[in-house]
Each structure stands twice: as structure tokens, then as C-alpha cells.
Amino acid sequence: MLIELKNVSHIYDDDLKGTEALKDINLRISDQEFIGLVGHTGSGKSTLVQMLNGLIKPSSGSVIIDGVNITGEKTSLLGIRRKIGLVFQYPEHQLFEETVYGDVAFGPRNLGLSEEEVELRVKEALELVGLDYEEFKDRSPFNLSGGQQRKVAIAGVLAMKPEVLILDEPSAGLDPQGRQQLISLLEYLYNNKGMTIILVSHRMEEIARLSNRVIVMSEGEIVFDDSPARVFSEVEKIRELGLDLPEITEILWRLNGKGLRVRTDIFSLAEAVEEISRELRGSSKC
């Protein structure tokens, strides 16, 4: 499935100053991509992801999803929302049903699926997020822990079987263990289910480690759109935008600046340890 944005601009109706939340955005997203979307609060990234889901229509330009221009009057947005799943920040705040089953089934039921198909999907979605179907299906989502609630909410989107999954700060407020589980889920969905993932996050380490394409936004424009290694080598520019570098990148760059010739395109701790210790042995310190 191909997502295409052509000359997309957007101004919110209630914005009296008329600032453009998005300025002339051109973007292509193809199958099997893992995209990290980063930028300051107010950089336009939430507007952008909501547009991909048809929740916001652009003021000008067109959004074409799977060959269909969704900016047209008559397009079925339900079809779009089935193909593109969107997990908002703190998704557990949208839980409303009496049972976990009911809540996860909300999406599939809106798609008009048969009850057998709905059950199948609820089962599958709960198992994907690591919640035992029998144990959890009849429990009230409001009696679960915060981490479990988050999982139920994500299952609710996965049960729609989207081809593209967009997540806005999915790990915010989770403990290290919860965060690790979430990362494994995203890796699984990407590698084994062939989904395209768009991850919006402030955690640059996550972005650098997981994604194969990083899009950096600032003031409604796309500033960078490249591989993580290339984007995070633009150290000065990233800092200028007030964004953080992945911590490992930051360390490797600083060492480099002090004369220790380490590679700077490494994003995993183990590799960084290897690289630094190898380099230290080669030359006697810096």
C-alpha cells in the first residue's frame, strides 16, 4: 500500500493567526517501512499523523492512500481507518467498555464483521500484545494496571488489522519492562506481520534503533527524511532544532570530537561498547 501526500498544507480553523500547522508537505510512504517521526511539540507531527487517518483534511493539497484521494468528498473514511491504525498518546484514556473483550471488539464491530470474525480478531489482538485471552476477556479494563490498560487499547487498534500502524508516544509513562515489551511488539509486527510502522517519539534511542527511515519535522515542514545514520549525523542541525541526539550518538560524537576515532553510526549499546573498547586498545587513549 502506498501513502502519498502532495503539496499538503493545513491551517486550523480556530487558529486566528493563520499559522500553517503543515507547510507544503510532500511525502511517500511505501510498504514495509519503519518510520520514526520526530519533532518538537507543535512541529506539526500530530497534525500529519491525523491526516494520514482522515481525521483532519488538509486545507490544500491531496492525500492519496492506496490510490484513493481521501481529500475527495465521497471517499469512505471507514475503509481508510481500517487500513491505517492510529494509536493516540495515552490510548488507555479512551477505554470505555465494561469488558476487555468489548473494548477490543469495538473497532472490528464498527467494520461490520460477523461476531465469529470479531471474536477471532479479539483473540489474536490480545495475544499479540501479550494478554491471555481467557484470563482477560471478561475483566473490566478499568481494574487493570496502567501498563495492561495500554496493551488493551493497542489491541483495540490491532483488531482492525491495519496495514499501517501509527503510534504517538506509545511508551510514555511505561516502566522499562513495559517499554521493552512494547518495542518487541513493534519489532514483531514489522518483521513478521509485514506492517508499516510510523512511530512518533521523543525517545531518540528508540527511533534510532527501530526505524529504517527518520523524518524530522519543525514548524510544519519536513527538515530531514533519511536513514537514521544520516539524519543523526547532522548533529549541529538536530541540536539547533532543540532535539536530542540518541544518547549513544551523543557520546560517540563527543569522543570523536576529542580525537577518539570511533564510528558514529552505531545505535546499540553492545556495538558501542565493542567500538569504543576496540578503538581504545588500538590507540593509547585519545
Added chain:
Amino acid sequence: MALIELRGVDFSYSEMETPVLKNINLTVEAGEFVSIIGGNGSGKSTLAKLLNVLLVPSAGEVIVDGMNTADEENWLKIRQKVGMVFQNPDNQLVATRVEDDVAFGPENLGIPSPEIRKRVDKALEAVGMEKFKDNPPHNLSGGQKQRVAIAGVIAMEPECIVLDEPTAMLDPQGRKEVMETIHFLNKEKGITIIHITHFMEETVGADRVIVMNQGSIHKSGLPLEIFREIDDLKKLGLDVPLVVELAHELRKKGVEIPAILSINELVDSLCS
């Protein structure tokens, strides 16, 4: 005399349930910056609420500046001395305008109007929010809202501020703003800070770190001492700063690195 003292404190929300806090003994001196870390359910938030008399211990006692929190007559005085900032920036601002919110505490204390004016201006200046005094709070960023909340506490002229995960819901920019603000208040205004967090990297500048686990104080010490035992912290479900972990791994590889807490320290120790 210690500013805050906890002696053998137990706390449980109801008699049936297992206690949330078990035999806590803790002393905080005036002017200290104490960080309390712990995973979910470690009891750190409950501990915070005991200091501000939002809760009273089931057993043991909490003494603030010589006043026992069990005595209801002391409550207002204790709350004035020990202010509190909460996690959710939206849910602690009361008024429709920044300066009116900052004035809320002093108004409750019955302070005369001209004196409130002075305190509000001073408090907003201390957190760098004086330009926003006429704004409605809902238009501010998360970090700005937290700074207003802090100003609201400062305007009560407390000796100590307890912050219960003040950065948990903020973006990196907001986190930076809040951390800078509380360090400034500690250093420049001499306000005692008790900072509760689950981000271990935020404890770096503290005088003392207290690690909570399952309702008890697991250990306490200088940040450097606490960070030394990485595996132990990980077991408690805590996030170890990446740079500390990197140093730890390098040491295992035979690289000699002293105890470090920040990127600067690591780089300096490797390339000196």
C-alpha cells in the same frame, strides 16, 4: 533540628490490604536536595503525600519542623511549610489566569492583598514565567504549567517543596525546564527539595538518592554510590541512564573508568 523526620512509619489504605509503606525511617535536613526513586508500586507517591499531610501514617510519626502531622491543628502550618507539586500539570491549576492561580495558596492563608501581589510577582519571576501572568493556563505547554504550579507553591513561602513525578507527563523540553527550575530554587533560594521520580538520570544533581522498593527504603546514598550497582537497580525495574550502563560495560571489557554519572564525565575520563 531536622526539617522533616519520619520515625517508623507504616501506611496502608485500609486495614485489610498489605501496607503500602513499611517501617520508614528518614530524615531530611533543611537545604537538602533529595531524590526518591522507585518503580511502580514502590510506595514513593504515598510517601510524598505523608509529608504534606494529605495522608497520615497508620503507625509511627511524621514530624515537620517540630510539628507532628497527627495533630490536626498543625495541618495548615505544615502544608504552608512543605508545598507539593503533582504529576499531572493540568489537574493542579485552579484559576483561569496564571497570576490568580499563583495567588491561590496565599489567598487561602489569609495574606493581605498587597503582600499577595508582591509574592506572586516574586514567585513568577523565580520560575521565569512573569511574562505569562495574564495567560489562561490551558494555553501553556506542559513544562510551563508545571512551572506555574511550582510558583503557586513558592508564593506560600515554604521551606520545602515535594515534587511527585513532576516530569512524568512532559516532553524532553518540559523536563529540562522543570529540572533546571528546581535546581535553581534549591541552590539560589535555599529551598529544600524532595524530588520523586522514576527517571534515574534526573537524580544526578541530587545531594542524596533514596531507592524505594515494595514499601521500604531499599538503600540510600550519594548518586555515585547508588549508580554503582547497576544490576541491582535493574532488578527493581528502574531505568539506568545509558551512559552509566555504557561505562559499566566498558569496565567489564577492562577499560579503566572511575564512577561517572554524565556524558561529560565519561568523555573526560576516557579522553583526559
Added chain:
Amino acid sequence: MLRNITIGQYMARDSIIHNMDPRIKIVITIMMITALFFIDSFSGYGLFFLSVLVIISLSRIPLLRIIKGLRPVLFLVMLTLILHVFFTRGGEVIWQWGFISIEAEGLYTGFFMVTRIVLLIIFTSLLTLTTSPLELTDGIEYLLSPLKRVGVPASELAMMMTIALRFIPTLLEEADKIMKAQMARGADFESGNIVKRARNLIPLLVPLFISAFRRADDLALAMESRCYHGGEGRTRLYELKVKGTDFAALGVALLLCMVFIYF
């Protein structure tokens, strides 16, 4: 969507009217509205309208803004006019078609009532346009405070109003977010008959209520920690003071009201 609703249309300006004491403004508004119902001629309305124009020019609020403010009640105004014109009987028959007729009395009453409604709305909106919600709450609190003796919790009521005003934008924003999140799961808030639409609101309302309760809980704790203990012994950052202009305005208003009532 929901964010477009603006509640409290206060327009900040530096004008005599804005700087007046809110209590006096509330009292004058009540007096003038009451007097409005005693007016029984168009010339009386003329005088009333003139005083409204004077207030508007003093307040530096653009006339256009006030006219725009009338738009939401346009339907009510038209309905009143039509009902009176077609159904009030009496006087000369001006136009007739079958059993439908327009009579002089109806035409007169229709326009009379419409003028009254329009003036009523303009005058009250002048109060909210020139007085910030905060001042308004303060004003109401002071005006209600004599009732404290008979057990009316005036300061607590005012506190509740302030908090409501503070949280309306926050909750609207939240409602907008929840709505979008459910729409992303295929929820439909826009089609179907009334029963279906009401049922479709459940996925919005349940999370919204839960969140409102959570916020209320948090806020109660935060207020307690900031030494809130009811209205007793509370002082204020801004204390209301009645100035010379306030007395003058009150005098003029009294005079006008007498004119409206007796002539």
C-alpha cells in the same frame, strides 16, 4: 470540531466600562433588564437603544462583534416575529389569504417583542463582553455574601464557577481527542437517527466522565495541599473597590430606570 466552541466571549480592552466594578455592572444590568420590561412604547426603546449605543462606544467593543453575537439567537427572534405576526389578532386586517391573515396588532406586537429580545440580549452580552469571567465570579460572590447567613455557601459557589471555567477548555480538548481516537477505530458520531446517535456517544462520554472524575480527584488533593479550607479567612489578590465612576454610572442607571418605568 468541539474546540471551535468558545465559551465566555470576554474581550479585553482598556475602557471605562471594562474598569468598572463588576458588582456595580451586575447590579446595573439587572436593573436595566427589569426596566426593559416596563417599557411600553417604541420611543422608550429608542431611549434604551441610545443608552446602549453610548455604553458600546465607551467600551471600545466593535459594533460588528455585538451584531455577530446576535447570530445564535436569530432563530428565536424570527420565530417570535412569525408567531406574533400570524397569530396575534386585532386591529386592521392588513393582508389576507384564505384563513391566514396579518393584522395590525400582530405586526405591532411582533416587532415590539423582537425589539425587546434584541435589546435584552445586547445588554446582557455587554456585561460578559466587558467583564472577565473571573471578575464576574468575584462580583457574584460578593453580591451573594449577605446570603451566607442563611446558609448559602457563596464563596464555595464562586470557587466552583472558577474551576468550571478553568476546566471547560481542558475538557473540550479532551473530548476532541477521545472523539478522534474512537473515530480512528471506526466510530461514527455523525450519522443515524437520534437514538442511534445518542448510543454512539457512549464511547465518548464514558472516557470523558472517567477523566473528569480523575481530574476532580487530583484537583481536590492539589487544592488541599495548597491550604484550601473553604471560603473562611480567605483573602484575594484583587480586592474589589467601588470608585467614583461606579457611583456615577449607578446614578445614571437609576435615573434611566425611573424614566422607563414611569413614562
